[in-house]
Amino acid sequence: MEDIKQIFYKFLLWRERRIKEKHFVLFLSFLVGLCSAAAAIILKKLIHLMQQLLTQNMDVSQANFLFLLYPVIGILLSGLFVKYMVRDDISHGVTKILYAISQRKSRIKSHNIWSSTVASSVTIGFGGSVGAEAPVVLTGAAIGSNLGRLFHMEQKTLMLLVGCGAGGAIAGIFKAPIAGLMFVIEVLMLDLTTASVMPLLISTVTAATTSYIFMGTEAMFKFSQTEPFQLERIPYVLLLGIVCGLLSLYVTRMMSNVEDFLRPLGYWKKFIICGAVLSLLIFLLPPLYGEGYDSIGLLLNGHYADLLNKSLFYNWQSSYFGLLFFMLLIVLTKVFASSATNGGGGCGGVFAPSLFLGCVLGFIFAHTSNSFDFTRFLSEKNFALLGMAGVMAGIMHAPLLGVFLIAELTGGYDLFLPLLIVSMSSYLTIIAFEPHSIYAMRLAKTGELLTHHKDKAVLTLLNTEGIIERDFITLGPDMTLGDVVKAIGRSKRNAFPVINKDGILLGIVQLDNIRNIMFRPELYDRFRVDKFMVSPTAKIPVDTPMDKVMQIFDDTKAWNLPVIDAQGRYIGFMSKSKIFNSYREVLVDTLSAD
Numbered sequence: 001m002e003d004i005k006q007i008f009y010k011f012l013l014w015r016e017r018r019i020k021e022k023h024f025v026l027f028l029s030f031l032v033g034l035c036s037a038a039a040a041i042i043l044k045k046l047i048h049l050m051q052q053l054l055t056q057n058m059d060v061s062q063a064n065f066l067f068l069l070y071p072v073i074g075i076l077l078s079g080l081f082v083k084y085m086v087r088d089d090i091s092h093g094v095t096k097i098l099y100a101i102s103q104r105k106s107r108i109k110s111h112n113i114w115s116s117t118v119a120s121s122v123t124i125g126f127g128g129s130v131g132a133e134a135p136v137v138l139t140g141a142a143i144g145s146n147l148g149r150l151f152h153m154e155q156k157t158l159m160l161l162v163g164c165g166a167g168g169a170i171a172g173i174f175k176a177p178i179a180g181l182m183f184v185i186e187v188l189m190l191d192l193t194t195a196s197v198m199p200l201l202i203s204t205v206t207a208a209t210t211s212y213i214f215m216g217t218e219a220m221f222k223f224s225q226t227e228p229f230q231l232e233r234i235p236y237v238l239l240l241g242i243v244c245g246l247l248s249l250y251v252t253r254m255m256s257n258v259e260d261f262l263r264p265l266g267y268w269k270k271f272i273i274c275g276a277v278l279s280l281l282i283f284l285l286p287p288l289y290g291e292g293y294d295s296i297g298l299l300l301n302g303h304y305a306d307l308l309n310k311s312l313f314y315n316w317q318s319s320y321f322g323l324l325f326f327m328l329l330i331v332l333t334k335v336f337a338s339s340a341t342n343g344g345g346g347c348g349g350v351f352a353p354s355l356f357l358g359c360v361l362g363f364i365f366a367h368t369s370n371s372f373d374f375t376r377f378l379s380e381k382n383f384a385l386l387g388m389a390g391v392m393a394g395i396m397h398a399p400l401l402g403v404f405l406i407a408e409l410t411g412g413y414d415l416f417l418p419l420l421i422v423s424m425s426s427y428l429t430i431i432a433f434e435p436h437s438i439y440a441m442r443l444a445k446t447g448e449l450l451t452h453h454k455d456k457a458v459l460t461l462l463n464t465e466g467i468i469e470r471d472f473i474t475l476g477p478d479m480t481l482g483d484v485v486k487a488i489g490r491s492k493r494n495a496f497p498v499i500n501k502d503g504i505l506l507g508i509v510q511l512d513n514i515r516n517i518m519f520r521p522e523l524y525d526r527f528r529v530d531k532f533m534v535s536p537t538a539k540i541p542v543d544t545p546m547d548k549v550m551q552i553f554d555d556t557k558a559w560n561l562p563v564i565d566a567q568g569r570y571i572g573f574m575s576k577s578k579i580f581n582s583y584r585e586v587l588v589d590t591l592s593a594d
Contacts, residue, residue: 032203035143036169039139047120051124093349094134106158112138123347137169140167175219179401180204187396220410246430248354251391254335285329288334292352295307302381334357354396361387362390393422395437480527481518481524508533510534559575
């Protein structure tokens, strides 16, 4: 083992001498794309194999009671695997990537290379109502992060390789290289620069090509546009976008509320509640089973009545209102099925649910409109496709991702203009109510999100621990003025925190406040600290995000403020000058990546 390490170190030295950094990064981006595609292909194959084995003998003309059992087994196995083998939280894969970029210097734990793939394949293979994309994106990002750390890459290169892995995973699982690039830009919020565009393109193109080789060159969904889009339909497309934005808001808020409800519950309580909800919903509404891509294929090809197969409502296939009611139930309950899957111990994302919901919503919109005499005829297939882009753009806050992903998934490039319209109108609708995507909102609440806003991004990257200054001499409340004068002689500061025996900050002594008495020796024993100390204009809790810290400085007009812990104990001081100096250093380092 030691010999292998020595050989590797020699290789690193040889690489540093012979291969330029920018060329080596291109090679690493190729490897990341290749490995991300491999992970995506393996995950897809595992899911399809499990689903085929479990459902191939089901009767399409009646309810199947195995739907009550399969999803519960899936989230139980996945939950136990995570709880006792992984022993780490691997849910919310994209949120974890955003957190790693914002707070962990783009370092992702090595077990994420395989743990998300295993857990999500079991979850979805047994019918969990989530998508495989978020877990494989976390896998790809972990591959990029750990490969970069293996070759001792610096932080800005690690961030780029994380983006390469995430983009490669999207490109590999969907066979959509441009969508992979858009995902990195819009969802992970990495700036596209001249230094980063080539590695990202190499990763996404490599991943998509690998996926083409092993999974065929045809689009993921077979879609043939039999009815060309007409400009007279644009008002309907705008309206569909608004409806998609409102549905996206419903999904985002409802998922957040369900998470808040489940968070304080113990593991087994969550499993029992979520397992019961999930199995009942899938038994009643079989299209909620798994990713939902089979249902999307049916709707895009006009076989919408087949959605009622394997359900109690099979006989409703010929009923207009029965079919419509069934689909509306699917739209309203999909969010609960997905939340129950993840909340009960499963592992999956909202990519597939977004596409599924959009497709069903687009069909309902066109199908309902066509029942009125005063509306123009709308192609149900076309609007199902547009709905996919609209809901994707709304939930992800990524309009370009919605456009390019749907165009690449279906080959529906002839609908590019309406795809743009529906995605933008959906996005503009949801941001009026919710400024952050479903992934980013968890981090945005705690101020831990790195964004395109350069000032906020730099403040997020600042190391709070490195900004706290601890070279202030502390005073006790019973110390005399003479003791303070002696402390002033030893100090290079003009402020002195006053603390009690438990370390609690009681106040501060400013040099300017005692300047008129500090040169009068006859007063040294008459005045004590608790008589002339003052309260600070503000106290900064140690876990306060840096943008909030700067807001406190702006509000108080102070240049130095004390930092305390949760119990009120004194830790140190923050100064505006120290923050500005650190800000400049991080800003220069950030801009150097451009």
